[in-house]
Amino acid sequence: MKLTIPEREIMQPGHLACQGCGASMAMRYALKIFGRDSVLTIPACCWAVIDGPFPYTAVNVPLFHTAFETAAVMASGIKAGLDVQGEKSTNVIAWAGDGGTFDIGIQAISGAAERNDDITYIVYDNEAYMNTGIQRSSATPHGAWTTTTPIKHYKIGAKKNMVEIMSAHRIPYAATASVAYPEDLCKKLEKAKNIRGFKFIHILAPCPTGWKSDPKYTVKLAKLAVQTNIFPIYEIENGLKYTQNKKVKQRKPITEYFKYQGRFKHLKKEEVEFIQKSIDRENEILLKKF
Amino acid sequence: MKKTMIGNHAASWGAQLSRVQVIAAYPITPQTLIVEKLSEIVADGELDAKFIKVESEHSAMSACIGASATGARAYTATSAQGLALMHEMLHWAALARLPIVMTNVNRAMAPGWSIWADQNDSLSQRDTGMMHIFASSSQDILDSTIISYKVSEQVLLPTLISFDAFFLSHTMEVVDMPPITDVDKFLPPYNPEYKLDVNNPRSFGALTSEEHYYEFRYKMQNAMDDAVGLIKKEGREFEKLTGRYYDLVHSYKCEDADLIFVTSGTIAETTNVAVDELRKDGKKVGNLKIRVIRPYPKQDILKAVKNCSKIAVIDRNISCGYHGIFAQELKGALYNESDIPVWGYLAGIGGRDVKVDDIKEIADETFKSKKPVDMIMKGVKI
């Protein structure tokens, strides 16, 4: 039987992720594809904890912990250091949360992308600062509750469109992906691995703790995010060539996605309708690009 | 080979002679000429290095950290606002025990915007765990860069080499460039025991509980203590090659002095001239230049000042709310060990020129004064 996802396990059990953590699933797939000839750098985020305390590690590849806003440039520095020593084949991967990517780290990412440094930047997006206890980020969707956007002042404003920002740098490869579609995710990781230059992969990674959802629904929610079009799955090559990877024939209503999550529970009907309209409008814009 | 060059270019050539492998830097006046020259040196193939043209100083230091963690020799240079922006990563470099050597051209912090000499920028980084040198000549800049890699790579601590804006950065001096074959004999390639190595996967800098963190600091402190001896030892090795010796402090005519100036940077060089003139007038003065402030050369200082009856510290910096930083440190060193009184003087803040006459005035004032003063703000217009 031909396997679509490599059998090898590089990440080990015994890590510190919560039950149902989408981010830990994402790392497992990423390491299956990138393999042992890889170096990871991780800024402050849940994954800085998930890997385990000193002197333990769960990832089985060299991992350099770094400051919150520096993942991209840390990877650039690591890549340059390996290069000058002749270690040119090693994959260098920056692995960061949405806060470290959309917010505080955006300057360093933009710099590394503009220089087209040969690294893969992967953001696991759980749509808030989870490590510090669920505060809003610019990846938090409109309407969501977080501890800094309490129910009375829930998050107003659209989620930042990071993949478009990255593709505007005309980087060779930018993609969105989901832990609910591991084959698609692995294909993208494989593609990124084989492209020279700056690669950006945005993975939606549900967080039961922050989304107030049942850990058993992590994959279901990641799938519903795609099926409702709130998180479409596609790739952009060289900033221009758009490919839709998961076609959604009949999108599901957003309520299907919201109903399994406590963070949207407070939303009134009109607000949900507003969100539905924005999703449909965004989708129309996107479809024209394929 | 002797060459005429500005202080900034002495830093560039120091990096070139040290065969740095990764450079990451961002321009800022008055440092800019260092990285422009290095860009040329790399582009002309005179140095086999990767130059990452980063988008900020924070990223410059981060890239150096990443490169150094793989075992590459890394270099950056900055000034004032740039150094302040790096601050978080200076701690990171030191706690990650990475032997990065960097240059800082001492420039006043804004606002108001100033590009002129002032030590507050680098002294604000005093407690990052970096070794910290104040160079006082272009030759010192070039030689310190080479020697610092040798020391840093043994104690696994980064080094910050600072020198005064314009008085050094843009002033031409004759610099003797050692042949690279000599430097190669002195400075072997960097080959750390622990690095990012796919054949030996480890995590660096992970979550650390109170069970371990204290011990990291203990080890850093030991490394700093070791550095005192190593700076001297490698200084002597370097002297064998070049005839030039660099110590943590340099004392000039201190042995029989009644009054000793304690100085740093270019003010130290001016003070040597003032000492000669004052001696001609029969005044027994000496000058103790503090070249290295971290590790703090307490024993060397105590030895150098032990016979004098008064000390006058000249600070081109201020810790507002207290006083000059070299004066604070010196008084801390003397306490419990000696009762020589200390006069603290502020001079040259924000690039104001400090002339031989100013130093002679300080000597007169200190000789006349009966009671030591924490801080006398020389020349302040009020």
Ligand SMILES: Cc1ncc(C[n+]2csc(CCOP(=O)(O)OP(=O)(O)O)c2C)c(N)n1
């Ligand atoms: C400069 C700086 N500011 C703030 C923090 C505190 N901090 C650590 S992790 C974090 C949030 C991380 O959020 P995200 O990147 O989304 O990752 P997640 O925790 O959700 O996995 C914050 C605010 C920090 N470490 N450094």
Ligand SMILES: [Mg+2]
């Ligand atoms: Mg997050």
